[in-house]
Amino acid sequence: MMDSLIAIAAITGTVGIYAAAVYIYKKFNSAFTIPIIIATVIIIAILLAFQVPYDTYMRGGEWIDHMLGPAIVALAYPVYQRRRILKKLLVPILSGTILGAGVGVSTGVLLAKWAGVDQLIIHSLAPKSVTTPVAMAITDTLGGATPLAAVFVMIAGIGGVLISSTVMKYFRITHPIGRGVGMGSASHAIGTATIMEQNQLAGSVSTIAMVVSAVVVSVITPGLVAVLM
């Protein structure tokens, strides 16, 4: 009884806070009010304030989490709708994405090495630009710590969303295709979900970048890390 009450409270609470976050974003339209950022911050604040452990929240949260799988599958549809434009631009999209995959792994490893970070952490940080399960599998192959890999993926995702508008403005990436490649390559599915809310063409490009970069990063990382270390 208590369990299902907790589950219902967590589900309705998450959906309600998400709806409020979308409303706030429409009103203020700033990087700090992007729905995923604001909803995550509010829920964490509530859990901390009432000392609710994450596992308790997940008794309801797991139901929403479980729908993430089919939600990712659904991304095929907007890409399919724009297949003609995307096919024409496939070479620039793939080139940017492949370059981004290489930049992500090499700069992450080099910066960490330069800062004198442990090898275990470097191996967990190398695949941070790709979606969580892929990053964890790569880290496992390298001999890093998989829970740590998931945290770095999260930082690249949430952090990337937070700084994206500044980065796009500063580097003058104005075209939705360029923005989509940047978001999908740097901030995987979290970036894709966010840019999809703003522009479906950019979101479709971001979906392609996310999928391609997952494959490219898993192929190049072991070799690249061996060379750079």
Added chain:
Amino acid sequence: MLKVCKIIIQIAFLYGIYLIGQWIQEALNLFVPGSVIGLIILFILLSTNVVKDVWVEKGADFFVKHLTLFFIPATVGIINYYKVFSGKGFFLIVIVLVSTVLVMAGSGLVTQWMMRGKEVEHDG
């Protein structure tokens, strides 16, 4: 009401494709997650006209519109790792962010530069 029923049936259909993706991932022991395999399967089925776009349109629109909602439970999970943010760990966050900026700018700029001269309609 009919519209709600349609969305629910289509979500169930998308869920079925996700399960097939999961199954393929486990059977072949692939590193790509089941959801991404499902995404590729759905794209192929739509492109070959095996699945008509009207079969998934409403359900897919629902998911795509509210995609960020489904990430929230996972992002809240960062609460278990607050220790990473303290002390020397703060430096790791800076490293990840700097690398993320370089990826975003590098990949976006290369794509944009390679597209110069090509006109593409913006569809919002």
